[in-house]
Amino acid sequence: AQKITQTQPGMFVQEKEAVTLDCTYDTSDPSYGLFWYKQPSSGEMIFLIYQGSYDQQNATEGRYSLNFQKARKSANLVISASQLGDSAMYFCAMREGSSSARQLTFGSGTQLTVLP
Amino acid sequence: EAQVTQNPRYLITVTGKKLTVTCSQNMNHEYMSWYRQDPGLGLRQIYYSMNVEVTDKGDVPEGYKVSRKEKRNFPLILESPSPNQTSLYFCASSLWHSGANVLTFGAGSRLTVL
Numbered sequence: 001a002q003k004i005t006q007t008q009p010g011m012f013v014q015e016k017e018a019v020t021l022d023c024t025y026d027t028s029d030p031s032y033g034l035f036w037y038k039q040p041s042s043g044e045m046i047f048l049i050y051q052g053s054y055d056q057q058n059a060t061e062g063r064y065s066l067n068f069q070k071a072r073k074s075a076n077l078v079i080s081a082s083q084l085g086d087s088a089m090y091f092c093a094m095r096e097g098s099s100s101a102r103q104l105t106f107g108s109g110t111q112l113t114v115l116p
Numbered sequence: 117e118a119q120v121t122q123n124p125r126y127l128i129t130v131t132g133k134k135l136t137v138t139c140s141q142n143m144n145h146e147y148m149s150w151y152r153q154d155p156g157l158g159l160r161q162i163y164y165s166m167n168v169e170v171t172d173k174g175d176v177p178e179g180y181k182v183s184r185k186e187k188r189n190f191p192l193i194l195e196s197p198s199p200n201q202t203s204l205y206f207c208a209s210s211l212w213h214s215g216a217n218v219l220t221f222g223a224g225s226r227l228t229v230l
Binding site: 004009033037045047052091093103106107108 | 149151156157158159160161164174175204206208216217218219220221223224226
């Protein structure tokens, strides 16, 4: 079974509007972390935001926020006020267990295009 | 500048010709890892290392070797490359004691095996 599922291969959003990128995960470990990375066309992987399974509040970083719904096992990324520079591939990832040595498991990604 | 450096960034080679992709980090990170990225599959882990002389297999280790003789370096070795190893490769590192385990990635190495 897929541990991280991103069901939207591609998304379009108008500049200045908000957009939600979906991510669902599957784990039986009570301790886990969820990450979002951005990959622009230049190819590098840029860390955006992190949510721990025991965190009481949804993570926020500037225009990025993580809509964490633990019971539904979803960790959707919300980008507010989209900019043209937000056009990129976005990956959701999960680390299971409390040890930082565990690997990250990545979803297949969502290609976001921001329209002027 | 804190970074993970991979070389080469681009490489075209032929089947069976051994190659090494180097990876070096200057952040004194304990943990290092190699991923490959293929369309529709996201990133899949090849090997990882929790410390010097400690390496372990990820999800797709077949056809690859690694070594961790020094803390800063974690080369990926393809002893006999095949066309199915054509991919975009990323090296990444993180602090051992980082609860959030935020991986810092290199810029990627695009490998084509003919």
